[in-house]
Amino acid sequence: MRDVAVVGFAQRQMTDFDGSPTCVELLVPIFAECYEQTGWTRKDVGFWCSGSSDYLAGRSFSFVSAIDSIGVLPPVNESHVEMDAAWALYEAWLKIQMGEVDTAIVFGFGKSSAGQLRRTLALQLDPYTMTPLWPDTVSLAGLQARLGIDAGRWDEAAMAEVVNRSLTDAEKNEYAVRSGGSSIEDLLARPLYADPLRKHDCAPVTDGAAAIVLAADDRAREVRDRPAWISGIAHNTDGLQLGTRDLTRSGSAERAAAAVGGLGGVEVAELHAPFSHQELLLRDALGLAGDTRINPSGGPLAGNPMFTGGAIRIGEAARRVWDGTADRVLGHATSGPALQQNLVCVMDSATSGGR
Amino acid sequence: MSRTLQAPVTVAFDYTRSTGPVLGRFLTGLHDRRVVGGVLADGRVAVPPPEFDPTTHEPVTEFADVGESGTVTSWTWVSEPVKGQPLDRPFAFALVTLDGADTPLLHAVAVDSPEAMATGMRVRARWAEEPTGGINDLAWFEPESADAGPSPTPADSLEEDLTGIITPVSLDYSYAASPEESAFFRGLAEGRIVGQRCPQCTKVYVPPRSACPVDGIPTEEEVELAHTGTVTTFCIVNVPFLGQQIDPPYVSAYILLDGADIALQHLILDIPAEEVRMGMRVTAVWKPREEWTTSVENISHFAPADEPDADYETYRHHL
Numbered sequence: 001m002r003d004v005a006v007v008g009f010a011q012r013q014m015t016d017f018d019g020s021p022t023c024v025e026l027l028v029p030i031f032a033e034c035y036e037q038t039g040w041t042r043k044d045v046g047f048w049c050s051g052s053s054d055y056l057a058g059r060s061f062s063f064v065s066a067i068d069s070i071g072v073l074p075p076v077n078e079s080h081v082e083m084d085a086a087w088a089l090y091e092a093w094l095k096i097q098m099g100e101v102d103t104a105i106v107f108g109f110g111k112s113s114a115g116q117l118r119r120t121l122a123l124q125l126d127p128y129t130m131t132p133l134w135p136d137t138v139s140l141a142g143l144q145a146r147l148g149i150d151a152g153r154w155d156e157a158a159m160a161e162v163v164n165r166s167l168t169d170a171e172k173n174e175y176a177v178r179s180g181g182s183s184i185e186d187l188l189a190r191p192l193y194a195d196p197l198r199k200h201d202c203a204p205v206t207d208g209a210a211a212i213v214l215a216a217d218d219r220a221r222e223v224r225d226r227p228a229w230i231s232g233i234a235h236n237t238d239g240l241q242l243g244t245r246d247l248t249r250s251g252s253a254e255r256a257a258a259a260v261g262g263l264g265g266v267e268v269a270e271l272h273a274p275f276s277h278q279e280l281l282l283r284d285a286l287g288l289a290g291d292t293r294i295n296p297s298g299g300p301l302a303g304n305p306m307f308t309g310g311a312i313r314i315g316e317a318a319r320r321v322w323d324g325t326a327d328r329v330l331g332h333a334t335s336g337p338a339l340q341q342n343l344v345c346v347m348d349s350a351t352s353g354g355r
Numbered sequence: 356m357s358r359t360l361q362a363p364v365t366v367a368f369d370y371t372r373s374t375g376p377v378l379g380r381f382l383t384g385l386h387d388r389r390v391v392g393g394v395l396a397d398g399r400v401a402v403p404p405p406e407f408d409p410t411t412h413e414p415v416t417e418f419a420d421v422g423e424s425g426t427v428t429s430w431t432w433v434s435e436p437v438k439g440q441p442l443d444r445p446f447a448f449a450l451v452t453l454d455g456a457d458t459p460l461l462h463a464v465a466v467d468s469p470e471a472m473a474t475g476m477r478v479r480a481r482w483a484e485e486p487t488g489g490i491n492d493l494a495w496f497e498p499e500s501a502d503a504g505p506s507p508t509p510a511d512s513l514e515e516d517l518t519g520i521i522t523p524v525s526l527d528y529s530y531a532a533s534p535e536e537s538a539f540f541r542g543l544a545e546g547r548i549v550g551q552r553c554p555q556c557t558k559v560y561v562p563p564r565s566a567c568p569v570d571g572i573p574t575e576e577e578v579e580l581a582h583t584g585t586v587t588t589f590c591i592v593n594v595p596f597l598g599q600q601i602d603p604p605y606v607s608a609y610i611l612l613d614g615a616d617i618a619l620q621h622l623i624l625d626i627p628a629e630e631v632r633m634g635m636r637v638t639a640v641w642k643p644r645e646e647w648t649t650s651v652e653n654i655s656h657f658a659p660a661d662e663p664d665a666d667y668e669t670y671r672h673h674l
């Protein structure tokens with residue numbers, strides 16, 4: 001295996017929906033930041049991979065106009081996934097492992113405000129027995145939240161604690177679109193939106209984009225003193241049938257964590273939990289220790305651009321290695337209804353050879 | 356004035372789907388007002404029947420009818436229903452485990468308020484008046500205790516299992532043009548064709564782009580382009596299709612406007628289709644001014660200009 005690290009990260013999360021920037025507009029300055037962080041030009045990038053969705057954009061081949069922003073003439077080595085960009089990162093990591101390239105930029109983008117997000121996402125469900133009912137994302141999360149409450153796996157106070165901690169931490173995140181903690185009592189006094197969920201239990205609809213830079217071996221050491229070396233990366237999925245899944249647990253998250261040899265020693269974990277109860281579920285499924293610091297960025301409850309929210313978790317976790325806050329971190333991403341698909345990316349300050 | 360132009364867009368399409376033997380059987384059952392489950396490898400009955408066992412991944416081949424009443428195992432309140440959901444007033448989505456089934460079915464429960472919902476409550480199916488052979492043939496569930504009147508009379512059973520369904524999808528968007536595209540559309544509303552120049556390679560794009568595909572930077576300097584140009588390539592449309600506005604045959608062409616570095620796609624009319632050729636010089640024919648909007652349709656079409664054909668060398672780099 002080659003040593004591959006996260007060495008660059010730039011993001012935008014927009015609060016303004018009225019004519020908010022197009023994805024290309026957002027991506028141009030984000031790539032400029034990546035070049036500035038690495039000292040590279042676009043010619044130093046061996047592979048580009050993006051995550052986005054035509055359903056979100058309301059136009060076919062929407063990623064084609066986005067790749068204008070990377071400069072594609074003469075042609076570049078490029079690919080796309082209809083998933084969160086964290087899965088694009090997995091593809092890029094594989095490309096580097098295969099020895100085809102040494103460097104890659106992975107990016108994701110989504111203008112969730114163009115349509116009605118919770119309705120649009122019904123298109124990712126089983127098209128025979130579910131999509132024709134248009135079950136919205138928030139309702140599916142509400143069903144999951146109540147199953148856990150009824151089973152005694154979490155309660156509304158624990159969910160409010162997650163919200164309060166996230167929004168308090170988000171005050172220090174310049175990209176957060178929602179921030180400001182209050183108190184558990186205050187949060188629980190607010191009205192229910194999708195019983196048992198309140199609006200603050202659900203990630204805000206967010207337009208945004210992000211990019212992550214990967215580099216192997218010495219290319220990574222040239223860029224940073226403390227690259228965030230990827231020591232374990234794996235993803236897994238649960239079945240299509242909602243009824244045959246135990247929605248109070250996440251088998252796929254457990255399997256992904258097991259595939260990287262467990263998550264012991266992780267000091268900081270950025271979890272992609274778009275609903276408050278899902279953080280509680282994931283902490284358990286991933287087997288995170290009690291003293292692991294969760295989502296110091298504020299997490300997805302403070303801003304969750306579709307097809308980018310997971311990749312941002314990896315970028316935020318990597319920053320904790322770069323700045324010396326932590327030696328071992330986790331970036332987690334999810335995709336699909338009610339945490340159907342899960343990806344874990346463990347990063348260390350030292351390569352396996354050096355440890 | 357808003358920074359960019361925005362317009363509502365609806366993207367709608369009907370998916371034609373083959374059902375296969377498992378879902379065909381399930382949907383045929385719903386049409387006939389029966390609920391069919393699939394027997395999993397461990398003997399549990401799953402509704403809807405999955406096409407393969409989620410654990411062993413073996414095909415599901417055994418079926419069992421289950422009841423049309425069941426127990427709510429989880430629910431949530433939909434305070435703001437969205438288009439296409441089973442009810443257009445606030446309702447509950449629920450997981451309902453039907454009598455005789457071991458896994459829950461996702462569907463709606465029609466009640467007036469969340470106070471009428473509880474985990475463990477009993478519900479029964481309310482069938483649609485006119486079955487169509489889809490999941491919506493089960494219109495929703497209602498509390499067993501409610502006196503909702505008699506169920507509609509059963510329809511005639513289908514003689515054979517369904518093999519296909521049509522599922523319509525319709526999504527509404529607010530499409531916001533980029534600032535560069537907005538400049539182009541605003542120009543059209545004034546009878547001007549506006550392109551922009553890349554600050555690095557100096558190529559002129561029309562419509563202007565948020566990023567030059569060569570250099571990855573936004574185009575900037577506005578350039579007003581001529582209304583004349585050269586046909587670089589074209590096709591004769593002979594095939595009728597849904598929504599077609601002109602009777603075939605007609606010509607759709609790439610037109611390289613004088614001063615631009617990228618061709619614009621538009622129609623060539625006022626000339627028999629077989630006489631259109633590469634290199635032909637054309638000029639924009641505008642609609643009457645009172646019909647102008649911020650649309651490329653302000654230009655009705657392009658028509659032959661009274662000029663000799665362009666030399667191949669002048670456009671060969673734009674093919």
Ligand SMILES: [Zn+2]
Binds near residue numbers: 554556558569
């Ligand atoms: Zn250029």
